[in-house]
Amino acid sequence: MKQLFTSLFTLLIIGNTFAQKEIPKDYFDNPIKIPLILSGSFGELRSNHFHSGMDIKTKQVEGVPIHAPADGYVSRIKVGHFGFGKALYLKHPNGYSTVYAHMQRYEGNIQEMVKNAQYKKEKYEIELFPEPADIPVKKGDIIGYTGNSGSSGGPHLHFEIRDAASRPMNPMLFGIEIPDTKKPIINSVFAYPMGDNAQVNGNSKPYKVRLHKQKDGSYKAENIEAFGKIGFGISTYDQQNGASNKNGVYQISTAHNGQEKFNVLFEKFSFSETRYINRFIDYKYFKKNRSRVQKLFRESNNPLSIIKNEEQNGFITISDTFESIFTIEVCDYRDNKVLITIPIKGVAQKELESKADNNNLEYIVSSGNTSMSHGKFDIFFPAESLYEDMYLDISARGDTLSFHKDIVPIHKNITISADISNYKTADRSKLYLGRLNYKGVPYYSNTKLEGNVLKTRVRTFGDYVIASDTTNPKIRPVNFSDGKWISNNKTLQLKITDYESGISSYRATLNGKFILTEYEYKKNVLTYDFDDNIITDSENNLKLIVTDNVGNSTIFEATFFRKQS
Numbered sequence: 001m002k003q004l005f006t007s008l009f010t011l012l013i014i015g016n017t018f019a020q021k022e023i024p025k026d027y028f029d030n031p032i033k034i035p036l037i038l039s040g041s042f043g044e045l046r047s048n049h050f051h052s053g054m055d056i057k058t059k060q061v062e063g064v065p066i067h068a069p070a071d072g073y074v075s076r077i078k079v080g081h082f083g084f085g086k087a088l089y090l091k092h093p094n095g096y097s098t099v100y101a102h103m104q105r106y107e108g109n110i111q112e113m114v115k116n117a118q119y120k121k122e123k124y125e126i127e128l129f130p131e132p133a134d135i136p137v138k139k140g141d142i143i144g145y146t147g148n149s150g151s152s153g154g155p156h157l158h159f160e161i162r163d164a165a166s167r168p169m170n171p172m173l174f175g176i177e178i179p180d181t182k183k184p185i186i187n188s189v190f191a192y193p194m195g196d197n198a199q200v201n202g203n204s205k206p207y208k209v210r211l212h213k214q215k216d217g218s219y220k221a222e223n224i225e226a227f228g229k230i231g232f233g234i235s236t237y238d239q240q241n242g243a244s245n246k247n248g249v250y251q252i253s254t255a256h257n258g259q260e261k262f263n264v265l266f267e268k269f270s271f272s273e274t275r276y277i278n279r280f281i282d283y284k285y286f287k288k289n290r291s292r293v294q295k296l297f298r299e300s301n302n303p304l305s306i307i308k309n310e311e312q313n314g315f316i317t318i319s320d321t322f323e324s325i326f327t328i329e330v331c332d333y334r335d336n337k338v339l340i341t342i343p344i345k346g347v348a349q350k351e352l353e354s355k356a357d358n359n360n361l362e363y364i365v366s367s368g369n370t371s372m373s374h375g376k377f378d379i380f381f382p383a384e385s386l387y388e389d390m391y392l393d394i395s396a397r398g399d400t401l402s403f404h405k406d407i408v409p410i411h412k413n414i415t416i417s418a419d420i421s422n423y424k425t426a427d428r429s430k431l432y433l434g435r436l437n438y439k440g441v442p443y444y445s446n447t448k449l450e451g452n453v454l455k456t457r458v459r460t461f462g463d464y465v466i467a468s469d470t471t472n473p474k475i476r477p478v479n480f481s482d483g484k485w486i487s488n489n490k491t492l493q494l495k496i497t498d499y500e501s502g503i504s505s506y507r508a509t510l511n512g513k514f515i516l517t518e519y520e521y522k523k524n525v526l527t528y529d530f531d532d533n534i535i536t537d538s539e540n541n542l543k544l545i546v547t548d549n550v551g552n553s554t555i556f557e558a559t560f561f562r563k564q565s
């Protein structure tokens with residue numbers, strides 16, 4: 001009986017492994033018909049997230065046709081000012097979905113559905129979930145055009161493949177071919193002494209290991225002396241052929257005296273785990289040096305599923321006089337590899353000086369909720385807002401809250417409340433909470449006014465202030481002026497800006513009727529397209545209202561004339 005169970009179990013495991021390996025290699029065509037060159041790869045390390053798709057270059061222009069890579073139907077359409085901008089989701093009969101982001105516009109009946117919804121809701125930002133029968137697509141159909149909408153730093157197509165559970169997967173697993181003959185590039189390697197008595201070269205701080213490149217492209221590190229529990233970290237990137245962009249690698253594995261210790265693989269993850277990147281990288285080092293060191297060990301509160309294998313959570317324990325070899329292997333999807341060898345000698349080292357004085361600091365236990373008050377400010381930390389227990393430097397002076405430094409990551413929103421009862425009632429509605437940027441200028445943090453209290457939720461440490469915005473937004477026409485004929489214009493464009501709390505909403509009408517204006521926040525420009533055919537008169541009255549985040553409004557009115565055909 002026991003044997004039967006064992007073999008059933010083995011069969012199940014084999015079955016499971018087989019199912020996971022069964023990724024179709026030729027089901028999805030390339031979505032655009034130009035050679036694929038990537039400006040970003042799957043799993044690449046980004047701010048607060050792992051990159052969920054591949055970024056395909058579009059020769060620095062917008063408007064490249066996007067073709068459905070397989071049969072399916074449009075399952076979701078989302079238009080937003082930020083993030084993915086104009087995005088489209090296709091569902092395919094094999095259970096996978098594909099995603100297209102930062103588009104310039106949609107094609108044909110999709111575009112029509114979007115415009116109808118925007119005019120019906122009188123909003124640019126919309127989200128639609130069409131039924132399977134609404135917009136079916138055939139492999140090769142044009143579904144839209146590439147662009148630069150949303151939070152995109154230049155024209156490109158963000159392309160994703162997601163599994164049936166909406167987990168993004170590495171598109172290269174599906175045979176989307178990217179030529180790559182270049183090895184990953186190694187920036188730096190660090191040794192991390194962990195725990196009380198651990199040391200590397202006589203110090204308890206992270207130690208940058210000196211690397212010597214060998215003729216065959218591998219690296220040999222200097223000998224290090226270590227004691228206690230040690231982990232390693234690496235800053236590395238990959239380049240594919242045809243571009244110099246710094247993309248992510250595919251796999252990093254480590255071994256101690258030949259025994260595998262840790263393996264991280266960029267094939268698939270869940271959106272619910274993506275913010276744990278701040279636990280995975282050396283956040284403090286990143287904030288100071290703008291370089292992301294991936295920690296090749298798992299600490300508490302790190303559920304990342306990209307970690308495929310680990311022994312002792314990736315740590316090694318070095319005892320006195322013990323000599324050993326630690327290796328790190330970095331690999332790209334085309335199996336170009338770089339090996340780093342680090343010889344370690346165990347040396348019981350001198351007593352370290354006692355720890356810093358934590359007298360004026362706040363101690364936060366991450367597993368529970370914590371509330372505290374400093375001057376006008378109340379702060380609430382929900383459980384697990386921090387990854388580990390720690391001391392934080394928090395103090396208040398007048399309208400400023402010094403809220404530690406942005407060298408520690410925050411996982412869950414922390415609430416900051418500020419008492420503003422010392423302000424005159426009339427002035428209170430213009431107040432907001434902002435985080436001071438490096439120039440000392442407050443950056444609006446989404447603020448609610450509840451009675452005499454301003455409230456905001458934050459995920460970044462730093463200095464927060466009670467700020468006031470009494471200036472109205474500014475509106476300036478770009479391609480027309482009041483009282484003029486503009487029969488040849490294809491669009492109306494207006495520049496809208498707000499220097500303090502920032503723009504919250506806008507609404508434009510022509511002759512009293514709502515018109516759709518697209519807001520491109522990167523250029524501060526609102527655009528109306530005359531092809532929307534809202535007006536039929538020669539004389540037209542435009543009215544635009546722009547409101548900032550504390551409710552200051554500006555109204556702009558102008559008259560223009562157009563020949564009607």
Ligand SMILES: [Zn+2]
Pocket residue numbers: 040051053054055157158159
């Ligand atoms: Zn992208």
